[in-house]
Amino acid sequence: MAQIKDVAKQAGVSVASVSRVLAGHTGVTDVTRQKVLDAVQALGYRPDLAARRLRSRRTDTIGLIVSDIRNPFFTEVSRAVEDRAYQHGMRVILGNADEDPQKEALYLDLMRDENVSGVILSPTLPTLARFRMHDYPFPVVLVDRCERETVADAVVLDNADAACRLTAHLVEQGYRRIAFIYGAASATGRQRQEGYMTAMAAQGLETLAKGVPATADAARTAARELLQGPLLPDALVGSNGLILLGLVEALREAQLVFPEQMGLAGFDDLPWTGLVGPGITVIAQPTYDIGQAAIELLLQHIAHPSQSVRRVVLRGELRERGSSGRRMV
Amino acid sequence: MAQIKDVAKQAGVSVASVSRVLAGHTGVTDVTRQKVLDAVQALGYRPDLAARRLRSRRTDTIGLIVSDIRNPFFTEVSRAVEDRAYQHGMRVILGNADEDPQKEALYLDLMRDENVSGVILSPTLPTLARFRMHDYPFPVVLVDRCERETVADAVVLDNADAACRLTAHLVEQGYRRIAFIYGAASATGRQRQEGYMTAMAAQGLETLAKGVPATADAARTAARELLQGPLLPDALVGSNGLILLGLVEALREAQLVFPEQMGLAGFDDLPWTGLVGPGITVIAQPTYDIGQAAIELLLQHIAHPSQSVRRVVLRGELRERGSSGRRMV
DNA sequence: CTGTTAGCGCCTTCAC
DNA sequence: GTGAAGGCGCTAACAG
Numbered sequence: 001m002a003q004i005k006d007v008a009k010q011a012g013v014s015v016a017s018v019s020r021v022l023a024g025h026t027g028v029t030d031v032t033r034q035k036v037l038d039a040v041q042a043l044g045y046r047p048d049l050a051a052r053r054l055r056s057r058r059t060d061t062i063g064l065i066v067s068d069i070r071n072p073f074f075t076e077v078s079r080a081v082e083d084r085a086y087q088h089g090m091r092v093i094l095g096n097a098d099e100d101p102q103k104e105a106l107y108l109d110l111m112r113d114e115n116v117s118g119v120i121l122s123p124t125l126p127t128l129a130r131f132r133m134h135d136y137p138f139p140v141v142l143v144d145r146c147e148r149e150t151v152a153d154a155v156v157l158d159n160a161d162a163a164c165r166l167t168a169h170l171v172e173q174g175y176r177r178i179a180f181i182y183g184a185a186s187a188t189g190r191q192r193q194e195g196y197m198t199a200m201a202a203q204g205l206e207t208l209a210k211g212v213p214a215t216a217d218a219a220r221t222a223a224r225e226l227l228q229g230p231l232l233p234d235a236l237v238g239s240n241g242l243i244l245l246g247l248v249e250a251l252r253e254a255q256l257v258f259p260e261q262m263g264l265a266g267f268d269d270l271p272w273t274g275l276v277g278p279g280i281t282v283i284a285q286p287t288y289d290i291g292q293a294a295i296e297l298l299l300q301h302i303a304h305p306s307q308s309v310r311r312v313v314l315r316g317e318l319r320e321r322g323s324s325g326r327r328m329v
Numbered sequence: 330m331a332q333i334k335d336v337a338k339q340a341g342v343s344v345a346s347v348s349r350v351l352a353g354h355t356g357v358t359d360v361t362r363q364k365v366l367d368a369v370q371a372l373g374y375r376p377d378l379a380a381r382r383l384r385s386r387r388t389d390t391i392g393l394i395v396s397d398i399r400n401p402f403f404t405e406v407s408r409a410v411e412d413r414a415y416q417h418g419m420r421v422i423l424g425n426a427d428e429d430p431q432k433e434a435l436y437l438d439l440m441r442d443e444n445v446s447g448v449i450l451s452p453t454l455p456t457l458a459r460f461r462m463h464d465y466p467f468p469v470v471l472v473d474r475c476e477r478e479t480v481a482d483a484v485v486l487d488n489a490d491a492a493c494r495l496t497a498h499l500v501e502q503g504y505r506r507i508a509f510i511y512g513a514a515s516a517t518g519r520q521r522q523e524g525y526m527t528a529m530a531a532q533g534l535e536t537l538a539k540g541v542p543a544t545a546d547a548a549r550t551a552a553r554e555l556l557q558g559p560l561l562p563d564a565l566v567g568s569n570g571l572i573l574l575g576l577v578e579a580l581r582e583a584q585l586v587f588p589e590q591m592g593l594a595g596f597d598d599l600p601w602t603g604l605v606g607p608g609i610t611v612i613a614q615p616t617y618d619i620g621q622a623a624i625e626l627l628l629q630h631i632a633h634p635s636q637s638v639r640r641v642v643l644r645g646e647l648r649e650r651g652s653s654g655r656r657m658v
Numbered sequence: 659c660t661g662t663t664a665g666c667g668c669c670t671t672c673a674c
Numbered sequence: 675g676t677g678a679a680g681g682c683g684c685t686a687a688c689a690g
Contacts (some may be wrong), residue, residue, distance in 0.1 A: 048682085
């Protein structure tokens, strides 16, 4: 493996010049630059990243810690982050916390050990509750999950508002006993639940909200209970794609046809939401944009460490489909 | 940030002893070991990875290059790889090639620059065709995609066999004009197509195979043409989850009900395959196992570099659902 | 504008 | 069993 001094010798210059050219510094003659580039080419030289990182104390690496990589929302966010990061000459280390605060903490430690330039994080509830920017040796951008009072760079959806609009849509379609099944372990789930409460209260309707772990299994179990309970709802709403999946499974299990026997709606426009039954009404999130906004914010913060805290709020889009078809009373 | 010499001073020993204890080397007194561990604890010392990597010339990092992270198959494989890697004290750098050989090459270069200990790769067709183990400065394990004649560690499904079984199932159910839409840009798609050909030939049936890029959009377009063509098939089979998705979209578009008007089947048991219409018959892949087998194989190879080439072949499982219901003739 | 040189923090021989 | 010391390959002062 060729080293920098081999390049220097081949080019007939000093290692400093080679380093300067490779770092893209100004203040080098075009002649020198060309000699260096030729030598690099000739030797197939690739700088040793370990040495560079040790010396420069920078890694040009960012950490991305998602709460559940199986959730297509996060898959898409990851894709966006990765795309943009590599375009900016940054690497990405991905961590999947599986909604487990302990695993999340492990990954945060790992990011510290790796001396990353910054981290994008979708925090679990306990971590978010205790979040202090300055507890971390790197800039952090929160994504998807953030409380109103959290002081941190963040990119989120207008959760309460979107849930409110979705609920209002169902009410408008004639539904009255709307049950809301939400991920109780995340700020996002809770905010969406609040939006639901607001919309229902505005109409003077009774609320029926049920918090569950954000998995299809948990949602299915919860829905099963609701459907067998004394007070049968006339519509079900899920606070994210995985929960919505559980609801569909439960309805199928109970052989309830939507929208005729039960209205249905939820969050996240997944590949299948348009294909099940008459299609499912959802709030679509601009997932790629969310990821992109997060990395841009992080890069800005890395470039200007003292930059003031910013929050980017994106709007969810209501996609009406058959599952919220008008209720005949 | 505390350094190793701070720990040495605090413990009243030399840096060499600290290094030895941290590396888990034998030949250190229990007393010394304890003094070191106490000092590490007291100072909250964390070794500097950049320095360690420069000195030791090892990164304990593995690269994972998937061809399309949006394909749930690869999401699940990634999850498995990551889980196991971290359990073994290894980091993972993820690259998403988006089925683009150029992007794939970029990531392979990146892995070289990062001096990774090994790579898990689901290669695009051109890369696979030219694949030579010894062209890479690190051990490589292929995953999902591999030709019969490729000389390389690999973990794959019994593609031809699975496609054969799936096709035979449809024939048994009474279907005759079975069209096979497959990802032409991957070894896997082609092998599955061969399995389909074999099964059809065994029954003396005419084949109708159509290669497309492995995306839902391309599959939908292809299916649209088939459905409007002169020779209407009586069943559609998709060679992976994304293609299957496109087929479902096309059927919906054409308002064709399955299985009554058109049989349907495919690969990958995704969250939604049981929920669309009467459920879709699929070959389920043991995705998590595939990822796990890949990383185990890689770790073995890293530990024993001269180990002979191994191939792990896993079996797909046929899940019969309504979409392949008996055809009334 | 270019070259010389001193480390970045750690591991690992080599003596003792 | 332990300690002293020399790099790993590179960057960035500093001097010219």
